[in-house]
Amino acid sequence: MKRIVMAGLVALALVAAACGTGGDGQQQSAPTSVRLITHDSFDLSPEVLAAFEQRTGITVELLAGGDAVSVVNQAILTAGNPVADVLFGIDNNQLAAAFDAGVFEPYTPADIGTLRPGVTDGTDGLVTPVDVGDVCVNYDREWFAERQLAPPQTLGDLVDPAYADLLVVQNPASSSPGLAFLLATVAAFGADGFEGYWEQLVDNGVEVTEGWEQAYYDGFSGGSGEGDRPLVVSYATSPPAEVFYAETYDPDALPEVGPTGVAVDTCYRQVEYAGILAGSSNLEAARQLVDFLISTEVQADLPLTMFVEPARADVELPAVFVAYAAEPGELWSLTPDEVAAGRDGWVSQWRRVVLG
């Protein structure tokens, strides 16, 4: 019996030792390092990040926790004892839940006045807008040109029998563009009307996939998509990405139009924010990092790294962006409180109507 106890103690010591070695890599809250947790689509040019590190002497440690929804959920569940000092990537649909859970420490950067009008709505001095990425229906130009059919422009067009069996959307329960598109329909047709709209979409042959990748690459026929449907829910900035990441991309010989376009009256506004996590032991460095995220260097870098529009009004956009990013027409939006109160119910209603 004694030996069993001994062996147990030895094993425990081994585990503790193993954990200890792991801890070394963490550089726990050394004053010169700051942890930034983001979603898996976060991107920034390495030289931009390096310049910040050199200037401030602060090392940025990056953490990822899956897509935006999982990152924010994790922040809510670990509120007060955060994994990182700063979170980037929470969007307007998730703000209310995070605020209720006390995820963020108040902070307003000095540069807040340089941001585009409206983007700071509902931030309560807790988070700072970093970029705008509208979710819109994209269309395959060639497909519609070949058939001499005008591409749809509005949500109403999508239920027109002329566009039957053409649209791919994502499940709002598992995909954030899918959720944004559902919210666009709620904003457009109201909490009582959106179910009826979706019934019509189902009658008109809408296809549902779980994630954006499948909808775009396997379902959509335009650009780099290999599917057979010419309409897909994606981003307002997907058309410039198609041109920029085409094999034939040449900044001096840009094509007149890209392979895909945007149905401009179908867009739902999504703003992405950064915030300091409450309980961070590293407030000074965290503040500098948030300031940096809305600095002109980062804001000018965002369009061609994450394919989003900068929140700052005073940065110049790259030519490929100006030429192909659609300026949305009628923008659908809901307030964070409306989304927080309605989201779960709308998603279950959607499931009943669309999945049966």
Next chain:
Amino acid sequence: MRRAPLGPLLLVIPALFIGALLVWPLAAVAERALRPGGGVDLDASLVPVVWFTVWQAAASTVLTLAVGLPAAWLFARVSFRGRNVLWAAMVVPFVLPTVVVATAFTGLGAPRGTVWTVLVAHAFFNYAVVVRVVGVAWAGLGRGPAEAAAVLGANRLQVLREVTLPMLAPSVLAAASVVYLFCFTSFGVVLLLGGSRLRTIEVEVYERLRLLDLGTAATLALGQLALVGVLLVVAGRWSQRWSLTGDPSRSEARPVSGWGQRLGMVAVLTSMGVLLGLPLASLVWRSVRTGSGVGLQYWTSLGEQRGVLFASPLQALANSLVMASVATGLALVVGVLAVAGVVAIERRRGRTRVTASFDAVLMLPLGASAVTVGLGLLLAFSTPPLDLRGSVVMIPLAQALVALPFVVRIMLPAARAIDHRVRDAAAVLGASPLRVVLEVDAPMLARPMAVAAGFAFAVSMGEFGATLVLARPDLPTLPLTLARLLGQPGAVNRGQAMAVATLLMVVTAVVVLVADRGRVDGGRNVDA
């Protein structure tokens, strides 16, 4: 001097491993779910979900056995050109992220959202489990019993039914239980290929977690675990009806002879080509198909760190290799200790309730909800000195946890099969216990261990769910790199994603080929 019983001692580390990385995280999620404000929202709409989970896993297992068992025969009994390469290559599906497999299947015209697509995809992923696990056991049977039965007048069918199948039953059951659990908790395949209408419990858990409905998610995850527990106990009872003795290190493959064998070989290789070859080849093809014909431009840029990526795909490959190797080592150490402990107890007392339940516990990482465990790890390891969130060690630990059941399921039947008379004889002739292990057990277990290492490596290379939650963008693994590439529109991103998928396949196949030491038969042949 009385020797202390060794068995229970050996089980301490495996028990701590499962306890810390599986039980504790699940308990952490359950504890969060019990806090005020939560609730459990279970309704009748879940009944079809549970039913679908149960029957699709059964159907997938039957389908996988149907295509896998003939192949196990071929690889065990017939030597043919290319056998070693195919033996290693068949584990490749394991490392492929579901997103890529979904692309391959959709590209080949498989309709999304049908049950058949889901079942075939499950067979695609699990083929190697059946072929390699049963194949090794089949090779180890030798021809003696079957030939003796034939001499005594049994026809081929009788030999198969009365002699071969009963002797293979433990390994078939081992493979089937791994496949069943894999499909039971299937997530990516059902999510991506099942359309949104087909749902397993795991898909339901995932969606509830996204809605932060922890109460329902935790209840479902624990319910799933309980169901898995029941299934494992039933399977365990069943497997006690058979006992297999043989030498898992031996092989009696001979060149193909006779029309029957030739026909069988053609049938097996054709089905393998359709099930595995076509989808894999379609990915390779996509990696070289460019806008201007066939070219290698997606390949030549793999060393570059382009806009979308934090590290070049080659750097990510290096990260993956290091993490998967550490994970494989961990899984083998923990797995071998567990197997040794269980077998040591069984040698003294026979199969007891304790060994049976420990055996079941070792399988739980396959039956537990991966998304819940991933979240639980973050909640559990959140207070100093065990605040391991964001630490690099979490990734190989999580990978090793997922790989452990494969190691145990492959090694345990083989270890049980070692003829105790050989060990006893060695001991009587004066060999020390250590020498018995080194000279009797180790050589006989070398081949199953190589097979187990191959699976552990492939599972770790491809592990995606836990890695996604625990990942660090500056240290991406190859599957994460692939996911990032597919996260942006554009032909270049898509093409390079396919090149990364192909790289992942080739590297895994090569490593497994080396682990097998280049031969289906392992390094030695005791019949010679």
